[in-house]
Amino acid sequence: MSETPDPSPNVTPAFKAENEVFAPKSSTIISPNQFAFVRLPSEGMKIVELKPGGIINLGKFGAFAVDGVLGYPFGQTFEILDDNQVTPIESITYEADISEDVELSEGGAEAAGPELTKDELTKLFTNSSENNQNIINIGSSIQKLSSEEIDSLKKSGASSDFGQKIIEQIIAGHAGFDKKTIFSQQKYLKRKQQKFLRRFTMEYLGSSQLLKYYIEKDSQRVLDMSEETLGLLLNYANVRQGGRYLLVDETGGVVLYAMMERMKGQGTIVVAHDNEHPNHIALRYSNYQPSMVEDMVKPINWLQFMEPENERIDWVTATEDELNDMKFAKRQQYERRSKRAQEVNSVIDQVTTGNFDAVIVVSTLNLPSLVPHLIGTVGGSRPIVLYHQYKESLLDTQHSLSNDKRVLAPSIFETRVRPHQTIPGRMHPVMSMRGFGGYILWATRVFPKEGGVTAVGRGVSKKKKDEEAKVEEKDVVMEEAKDDKA
Amino acid sequence: MQSRRCADPHLVRIDAKRWQGPLFYPFRCSYIAWNRDIMSFYKYKDIIEEGDFVLAFIGRGNLKHITVTPGSVLNTRYGSFEHERMIGMKFGDQMSGARGVGFIHLLHPSPELWTISLPHRTQIVYTPDSSYIMQRLGVTTGTRVIEAGTGSGSFSHSFARTVGSEGVLFSYEFHEPRFLEAKKEFQEHGLLDVNTLITHRDVCNGGFEIESIPERFSSDCKSVNADVVFLDLPSPWTAIPHLQKVIAKRSRVGICCFSPCIEQVEKTVKALQENGWSSIEMVEVAGKRWEARKEMVKDISDVVKRLKDIQSRKSQGIENRRHAKVVGEKREISEVNDEDSGSEPKKFQNLGKGFNPFGKGLRVKEGDDQWTWTNVTKIEADIKSHTSYLTFAYMNPNVRIAEFPKQTTTNESS
Structure with a gap:
């Protein structure tokens, strides 16, 4: 089982989740295929x-049989036992429990000061979340380990307490361990756990997980978008069940997937793309049936979008006689072309009809020149949401939109999540985090009053006195009022 | 602007006592028939009709919510706007004031616009926080959510929108006046008709169990059966032990506790640990709004040129005369003699007063074409430097809950 397996759209899952008509996959239970x-x-x-x-091979963390994890709820953590078997456990590390136990044994505020002895550490292990196993026997195996010895330990085979044994022996062999403060002891322990524990958590592949995966792998592929920015984008765009959206998505379909997840198969997403075919590579992990994707996602290329009348396909339906005269291959070709013509014309109709519930742009295209072509397709009072990894691009866009009276109150937003070390008594923000995450421009599509309006602003009363100057001043006043509103 | 019929406290009070009972539905329908079709937070409509819920956009951050009622008038500093004229207009239309002066925009409600305009009963959860909590906890169409307390109902609207007709929002509020206000508001906004159940309850003492959940809100096991929990309470740690009875048993459940103080987080984390929650992590969300501005490009060579100009004018005695006038006095272009027509015209803004490359003494409008500008962003004047700490955790059932037919016999699991 490789890390990036081939998509297998033809595999029908044996399991059919209840109430999921369009998405026969489970978001709660670890299910086959x-x-x-x-x-x-x-x-x-x-x-x-x-x-x-x-x-499934997890490299140095071992390998496990798929059958062992099926049927558990997503989110379950497992420990790898002998022969690729797994057992469910509560937590992937011990971190939280350590602090608790230290406080119990040493009394709250003083916990930070005293050293943690090997015996106490042993106790921590046994009192850890994995209390269904009595796995540590430190007294019998104190020894100094060389890297060769660790290697041979690793090769000695997978057993349930394999990881802990190694960590235990490394700690035991660490002559200076007792002299470390509790902080460095814990850090050391955590490092070793990360290296040797044969554990893993099996999570549902939601849009946040998919995004995280791409951020780790190559953040440029998702245009540096962070989870919080994706959340902000989806909320500002008012993405919901049954909506009809226009999307430009250059993240390979991650944003598209996030929208499909929120909408749960109900609604339409017209996706404008710049190649012959859209790049929705991320959807291969989605487990959505191709028919469901087809129902929901309507691709249109920019040529079709910009010149709909030229690109519309004049399709002449063959008569019954003509169809009967066709040979099998010809008939198939006819059916294919007919289907394509219908699809192309139907998506062109979607765009020319417009009135989308939102337009969402996650793209590297020049926004000031692109966005004016999109605004007209958005329904009244619906959101326009633009993402860009650089604030400057949105800045130029906002300036260019400030003269477009079809757009109300454009604003640039930034959101950043700062994680904390979450141990009672020692809460603090973590020392480093990702710096990027992108920016969102949010605006509302409006219809300017035909013939313009006269705004209330500075100079209006003066203007009333001088009726003649009114016409000349009108534009100035408009500008001022706009400033007031901005 | 709201209808008087619904504002009748007597009706609401009876309603509050009866909401769980079977009598509730006929009773409720009898007095809300006038706006029973309001689905503002679940789908868009295009044309404004009588009884519609409209957000009047008056200025940035200044939105007024109105129920379109013939005979009513919305008065703003930008003019008066009769409701009657709104009927038949499009959502998104710019509407001019009664005397043809001033304008507003008529917007369709959305949870995000509502968050800007809603009446504050308590501190509210703003969009950067609420959108992140939803995304992180995987809230989608069909999710069953517990929210306690309801507060100003900002997050409630957002949850209700996202979970849609297949999900449920169980909202709890212990403060009775706030509960009644929120309930009335949810009723008017159509939330109660679709997917929201609001309960007057102190969950810290009374827990989250609901005796008779309307059938359309009940899951297979006739209980709350929540997938996601959001606690915005003064002492979430006292409510956490009650959750066990109402969260889903067959899937992972996510929780977010929203507390402004670090001491609250400490207690919350301990309570979560003691009650079997794992993957505990606290984060902060920093949301910022950036303003697009323009900064004048001031070239050093122009500064030097101007100094030279002042010097030469001084030597000619012109500068002294200039000081006799008010510096920066605004004058019509026609009043001013074009003395220096030989030099670069663009930089001579205050003709007759020397070389003035940066419009000194003039009221220069940001972005005026006569000068050179560069685009810059400026952070909003007041940023929310701390909203609350968000403590996330998960509850795993830690048991196998489904069996799948084995396709090979090689691996027997215990």
């Missing part, structure tokens, strides 16, 4: 396909 997201103790991540009877 579905892609899933694996978190490793190293904070690494993988996307795996759960083929019944298959074995």
Whole structure:
């Protein structure tokens, strides 16, 4: 089972989730023939396909049989046992429990000061979340380990307490361990856990997980978009069940997937793209049936979008006689072309009809020149949401939109999430985090009053006194009022 | 602007006591028939009709919510706007004031616009926080959500929109006046008709269980059966032990506790640990709005040129005369003699007063074509430097809940 397996659209999952007419995949139960997201103790991540009877290799963390994890809810953490078997456990690391136990044994505020002895550490291990296993026996195995010895330990085979044994022995062999403060002891322990624990968490591959996977792999592929920015984009765009959206998505379909997830198969997304065919590579992990994707996602290329009348296909339906005269291959070709013509014309109709519930642009195209072509397709009072990895691009766009009276109150937003070390008594923001995440421009599509309006602003009363000057001043006043509103 | 019929406290009060009972539906329908079709937060409509819920956009951050009622008038500093004239207009239309002066925009409600315009009953959860919580906890169409307390109902609208007709929002509020206000508001906005159930309850003492969930809101097991929990309470740690009875047992459940103080987070984290929640992580969300501005490009060579100009004018005695006048006095172009027509005209803005490359003493409008500008962003004057700490955690059932037919016999699992 490789990290990026081939998509297998023809596999029909044996499992059919209840109430999921359009998406016969489960978002709650680990189910066969579905892609899933694996978190490793190293904070690494993988996307795996759960083929019944298959074995999934997690590199140094071991390998496990797919059948062992099927049927558990997503989010479950497992420990790898002998012979690729797994057992469910509560947590991927011990971190939270350590702090708790230290406080119990040493009394709250003083916890930070005293050293943690090997015996106490042993106790921590046994009192850890994995309390269904009595796995540590430190007293009998104190020894100094060389890297060769660690290697040979690793090769000695997978057993349930393999990871802990190694960590235990490394700690035991660490002559200076007792002299470390509790902080560095814990850091050391965590590092070793990340290296040796044979554990993994099997998560549902939602849009956040998919985005995280791409951010780790190559953040440029998702244009540096962060999870919080994706969330902000979806909310500002008012994405919901049954909506009808125009989307430009250069993240390979991650934004598209996020929208499909929120809409759960109900609604329409017209996707404008700049090649012959759209790049929705991320959807291969979605487990959505091709028919459901076809129902929901309507691709249109920019040529068709910009010149709909030229690109519309004049399709002449063959008569019954003509159809009967066709040879099999010819008939097939006819059917294919007919279907394509209908699809192209129908998506062109979607765009010329317009009135979309939102336009969402996640693109590297020059926005000031692109966006004016999109505004007209958006329904009244619906949101226009633009994403860009650089604030400057949105800045230029906002300036160019400020003279477009079809757009109300454009604003640039930034959101950044700052994670904290979450241990009672020692809460603090983590020392480093990702710096990027992108920016959102949010505006509302409006219809300017025909013939213009006279705004209330500075100079209006003066203007009333001087009726003659009114016409000349009108534009100035408009500008001022706009400033007031901006 | 709201209808008087719904504002009748007596009706609302009876309603509040009866909401769980079977009598509730006929009773409710009898007095809300006038706006029973309001679906503002679930789908868009194009044309404004009588009884519609409209957000009047008056200025940035200044939105007024109105129910279109013939005979009513919306008065703003930009003029008066009769509701009657709104009927038949499009959502998104610019509407001019009664005397042809001033304008507003008539907007369709959305949870995000509502968040800007809603009446604050409590501190509200703003969009950067709420959108992140939803995304991180995987809230989609069909999710069953617990929200306690309701507060100003900002997040409720956002949840209700996203979970749609297949999901449910169970909202709890312990403060009775706030509960009644929120309930009335949810009723008027159509939330209660679609997917929202609001309960007057102190969940810290009374827990989250609901005795008779309307059939359309109940899951297979006739209980709350929540997939996602959001706690915005003064002491979430006292509510956490009650959750066990109402969260989904067959799938992972996500929780977010929203607390402004770090001491609250400490207690919350301990309570989460003690009650079996894992993957506990606290984060902060920093949301910012950037303004697009323009900064004048001031070239050093122009500064030097201007100094030279001043010097030469001084030596000619012109500068002294200039000081006799008010500096920067605004004059019509026609009043001013074009003395220096030989030099670069663009930089001579205050003709007759020397070389003035940056419009010194003039009221220069940002972005005026006569000068050179560069695009810049400026952060909004007041940023929300701390909204609350968001503590996330998950509850895993830790049991196998489904069996799939084995396709090979090689691996037997225990």
